[in-house]
Amino acid sequence: MSAKIRIKAGPVEFEYEGETELGVADIKELFSHIETLFKVPVLAEGGDSGHSSHPPQSQVLDRPRPTGQTLHINSIASTLKAKSGGEVAVAAAAALQIYEGKESFTRAELLTTMKKATMAYKESMSGNLSTSLKTLVGSKFNQIGTDIYSLNQETYDQLVAQLA
Structure with a gap:
């Protein structure tokens, strides 16, 4: 082959x-x-x-982005109807990549952003983050290094459309 x-x-x-x-x-x-x-x-x-x-993170700016104002993580989580740990993690990833323009994010950045989603975040989500990441890697996230992730292209495009 x-x-x-x-x-x-x-x-x-x-x-x-x-x-x-x-x-x-x-x-x-x-x-x-x-x-x-x-x-x-x-x-x-x-x-x-x-x-x-430009540092590598600036490359994501070439991707499509929602028009209009930048949304807070609470608004992103609400728009995406995020309730579970995995859903809040996806909302946090959208905030980091789509609105902050990061090409990738660390596990720590993801958790910090998840905690800012005060209307959706629950303390138990921190303890279950490893399980959520195992589920998300391969379906919605790419793992590009140890504790370094990014949204896959399909998920990124879907989120841009949902948040527009």
């Missing part, structure tokens, strides 16, 4: 085509290595390519 993968992250581009099969663990490890390249100052700033220097 032939495998083909192409990844472009800012000034870093990687392309592979060959007979070796790539598993999910291999791809996650590859993303982890690419992520470390952004810590190299020349690459993080876009090198000498003439592009303005």
